Amino acid sequence: MAIMINGAAVAAPGDARVSLLDLLREQLHLTGTKVGCNQGACGACTVLVDGERVLSCLTLAVQADGRSVTTIEGLGSAESPHPLQAAFIKHDGFQCGYCTPGQICAAAAMLREAEAGMPSYLTADLTAAPVLLSRDEVRERMSGNLCRCGAHNGIVDAILEVAAEHAA
Numbered sequence: 001m002a003i004m005i006n007g008a009a010v011a012a013p014g015d016a017r018v019s020l021l022d023l024l025r026e027q028l029h030l031t032g033t034k035v036g037c038n039q040g041a042c043g044a045c046t047v048l049v050d051g052e053r054v055l056s057c058l059t060l061a062v063q064a065d066g067r068s069v070t071t072i073e074g075l076g077s078a079e080s081p082h083p084l085q086a087a088f089i090k091h092d093g094f095q096c097g098y099c100t101p102g103q104i105c106a107a108a109a110m111l112r113e114a115e116a117g118m119p120s121y122l123t124a125d126l127t128a129a130p131v132l133l134s135r136d137e138v139r140e141r142m143s144g145n146l147c148r149c150g151a152h153n154g155i156v157d158a159i160l161e162v163a164a165e166h167a168a
């Protein structure tokens, strides 16, 4: 089997101890995915596996064998940005920029989760689908991705704009 990474087949590493984060950054040089805490606390390493957000620092690369991984490089490009990438630029959704790839990958999955009716801690109606994303809902659902500088409100604004476009 192989891991599909941004549409290209990559052999799973022979060493089962290699994390997905290290495979991406150290072996494939896909350095858009960032390493922050390396212990599951910051969200900087978030990528999509079969469309769901995962912390690549806590995921073994072999766990992705036979699955499809999308990193920030696969989500969009300078010529053809993902709507979230465009919205982050428009709303100044980054200051350091280091947390940004993880924020955007997490937001892409989060929008699909809300659309599918997956509740958060704040969702009042557990049967609602899609869940209407209030500012507090977005903040709660993105709470696994830390922004330590001044961009948090811009991040939330960008996500809310894309969520509204989805709902339209």
Ligand code: FES
Binding pocket: 034, 035, 036, 037, 038, 039, 040, 041, 042, 043, 044, 045, 046, 055, 056, 057, 058
């Ligand atoms: S580097 Fe993975 S959660 Fe911080």
Ligand code: FES
Binding pocket: 093, 094, 095, 096, 097, 098, 099, 100, 146, 147, 148, 149, 150, 151, 152
């Ligand atoms: S934009 Fe990266 S920590 Fe705030």
